[in-house]
Amino acid sequence: MEIKGIKEGILVTLEEQEWQDAKDALIGKIKEKGDFFKGAQLVFDVGNMVLGANELGEVCDLLMAHDVILHGVISKSLVTQKVAKEMGLVTKVEKPRLNSEQKLKPLETVFTGEPAIFIHRTLRSGFKVAYQGHVIVLGDVNPGAEIIATGSVVVWGRLRGTVHAGAEGDQAAVVCALDLSPTQLRIASKITTTPQEQVESKPEIASIVDGQIIAEPWKH
Amino acid sequence: MNGRVVTITSGKGGVGKTTTTANLGLALASLGQNVVCIDTDIGLRNLDVVMGLENRIVYDLVDAVEGNCRLTQAMIRDRRYANLHLIPAAQTRDKSAIAPSDMVRLCNELRPEVDWVIIDSPAGIERGFRNALAPADEVLVITNPEVSSVRDADRIIGLVEADEKAPAKLVINRINPGMVKRGDMLSASDVVDLLAIPLIGIVPEDESVLVSTNHGQPVVLNDKSKAGTAFLNIARRLMGEDVPLMVLDEKEGLLMRLGKLFSGGS
Known part of the structure; x- marks a missing residue:
């Protein structure tokens, strides 16, 4: 029974x-x-x-x-x-539903994403963006401008200012730009600068690989 | 008349704000316009010297703002053009002697009387710059083809944009075509590329600027000077004329013209 x-x-x-x-x-x-x-x-x-x-x-x-x-x-x-x-x-x-049925959630096809701000303008010298989340800029980031994000930073334009992604320690944060030539680039606690030699500008993505910031050309 | 107020600024010092103000003032006056130049660099006045009017100063900008004199009493008439006046800065006071609202009020008083008010801004981004920017209908940002000056111009353009009143246009001053050719100097297109605002003039480096400044005879009065011609061209562009940019490198210019001639003939 x-x-x-x-x-x-x-x-x-x-x-x-x-x-x-x-x-x-x-x-x-x-x-x-x-x-x-x-x-x-x-x-x-x-x-x-x-x-x-x-x-x-x-x-x-x-x-x-x-x-x-x-x-x-x-x-x-x-x-x-x-x-x-x-x-x-x-x-x-x-x-009452069986336990196994309860656990089976519908397949998720709608992403809610993560908080980010979108800046549709060029950030000139002396301007600063600080945000809890990701930062997306459509425009250039000129020398003397500064972006600080707890998440990743995407610049659809030339990145020549200072950028700090993963500012609260997120090692998985990335920085990418159509022309990645920042004055200084920081991800979490790592820090790097752009080599002086002029190379042809191309889209690049920077991330931490083996404890070092590495910039790689964007591959589709 | 409904005068336009043009503020000449740069952020960095020594790039040619005062020279540009004096030359544009004279150039516009020579084109028959009624012009008032205002020196807002209170405590470090220069414009009167460059225009050769130093010994005529009785009242100044601060006197006019504080009501020690009538506005017309502070306007010094130029020696060469009766339709050009200067309101000099006070030398014994500092930037805090006037406020941005004073400048707006003063320019509103001038607008019906003149065609142009050209304001010479002090270097920096503080009170003096804010005073000069407040009444502007248009802002000319002066830069040299040199990284620190371009950096400061970028900062200034950002502040002008943040003010959301007047559009900024760029003047590249003291460009040396030979150095640009050798790759030792930023080219005009490098500068425009970075600053991304409309270019209203390129002024070549020219010894006669220094000589004429020392004599209080702005270079625009010298027909033979390339810099003088460049300033005159800027004045004409301000008036809405479509003046092409000068060919700066003579040899290259000649070669290019020859090249065009040949390619056109073939």
Whole structure:
């Protein structure tokens, strides 16, 4: 015999056997548990057992004597269902979901992303952007300008000022720009400068690799 | 008349703000415009010297603002052009003697009387610069083709943009075509590339600027000077004329013209 709490009350799944035995087992259980069943609403799951009005009426009375109410009967037998309905009992309950089903979330296809600010202008010398999150600039970052972000920094333009990504220690932060030539580039606690020699400007992305800041050309 | 107020500024000192102010003032006056130049570099006045008007100063900008004299009394008439005036800075006071609102009020008073008010800003980004910027309808940012001056120009342009009133245009002063050619000096296009604002003039380096400054005779009065011509061209562009940029390198210019001639003929 299986006993489970459900929305409607207590679901008791009775083993398929002679009704008399099942009934005795049930009453025995109620007596044994005493207070647990007091005032409870019961729903029986009787499986394939075929029960008539007599059987159900009897068990109803027996339960009543123990201060327990019969609320419903779930059965695979159409006869039992019909009888139960005629007695005003419910024949369906919301079955509690299996645990494995609960854990299975729908596949997530909408990204909520992370906080970032978008700056659509050129940052000139003396201007500063500080942000808890990522920073995206559409425009140039001129020498003397400064960007500080706890996340990553993306510059769609020339980056020639000072930039600090992962300012609170995020080693995974990156800095990328169409022309990555910052006066000084910091990621987390690492720091680097741009080599003096003039190279052809190309999109690059800088990140920490093996404890060092490395700038690599952007590959699709 | 509804005069336009043009502020000449640079951030860095010594790049040619005062020279530009004096030359633009004279150039506009020579083109028949009514012009008032104002020196806002209170405590470090220069414009009067460059314009050769030092010995005529009785009242100055601070006197006019404080009401010690009428505005017209502080306006010194130029020796060469009767339609050019200078309001000199006070030499014995400092920048805090006037406020940006004083400059706005003063320029509003001048606008109906003149075609142009040219304001010479002091170096720096503090009070004096704010005074000069406040009344501006247009800002000319002067820079030299040299990194620190370009850096300061960038800062100034940022501040002008933040002010959201007047558009900034660029004057590149003291460019040396020979040095640019050898790769020893930033080219005009390098500078424009970085600063990304419209270019209104390129002035070549020219010894006659220094000579004429010392004599209080702005170089624009000298027909033979390339720098003088460049300033005159800027004045004409301010007036809305479409004047092409000068060919600075004579040899290259000639070669290019020859090249064009040949390619045109073939």
